[in-house]
Amino acid sequence: MRVSKGNSIKINTERPLPTIQPRFESFYFCFEGLKQGFLSGCRPFIEIDGCHLKTQYGGKLLIAVGRDANDQYYPLAFGVVEVENKESWRWFLTLLLEDIGADKRWVFISDQQKGLMSVFDELLEVVKHRLCLRHLYANFKKKIWWRCCN
Template sequence: MIFATRDEVKRAIQSHAIAERRSVAFTKIEKRRLYARCKEPNCESKINAVKMKDDTAFQREVRGFRKEIMRELNVSVSKDQAYRAKRRALERISGDPVYQYSRFWDYVHELRKSNPGTTVVLGVETDDEESVFDRIYVCYGALKEGFSVGCRPIIGVDGCHLKGIYAGVLLTAVGIDPNNNLFSIAFAVVSRENGETWRWFLTLLKKDLRIGGDKQVTFMSDKQKGLIQAFDVVFP
């Protein structure tokens, strides 16, 4: 399992312990590692988490998985075998990437058919005459209309890195409805975050919301990478 922070690991372990009605002790909490064990009589359960190299996530060590297999099945498992098993498990969970991405056109068609007025833009790159997924932008028709007729003229934009095995960056635009609640407007998944992808996202958003002329809005952001330069181009 992968966790964003060390505190998230601790909360997950504590929640599991409560659900199982067991006491847990954290035997070591360091900057890069976390160790915990079961305190119940005759319980030898342990869990280790380590901050992965060149990554901000904490992940249960493959070594712990190997020990568990050896204990339960009484067989020896090499590190390479453990990594291959982990890779196959992730493939089973996430699906075959070639098949998944080949279904994008069906997804786009279904969105347009079932959500009138929805804007869906799918971007691909050509690799040896084969189309490879690069980006997708979605703005549902109902949300587009809802922002125009009921939301305040302020839009927050942000981007965050996706932690799945396919990576990428999620770009989002949200508004504020009359009850001061967040109101989703549009989102996009792109391969990287830079000035070009933000310009692409903001250009589509500007067209969908018909921003300009008499219709003015205020944008709020934390100055994501390339965002200020993109605003200078799309909203001079």
């Protein structure tokens, strides 16, 4: 971007033939101001999550947020992908670690997204990963409920 050279923006498209219009695959951005604010003032905890985009084209929004000194969420990076799978999480986390530094000690917190656990094992040797207890509790409660009903 022209405004700040430290911004990280990646757009992937697919174009099988030169005569065919390019087709969107994925999008990632991490603004320099957010990155520097996170590195200088936030705890080394990063929460990773994904949600459905309810648009005509669908897709998934991937997000990484931190926690600031006031225990408030601090946005760090965003990505839009066609599907949430191991490859899309690997792509998102690789770009995120390039921005914040893979050599630092980070703690990632997430729920059980598709393919995310194996990507953590592959990419992050020195990084700790923990599951969000709220999501584990909700999933456990749901399983117990259906066992009691059947």
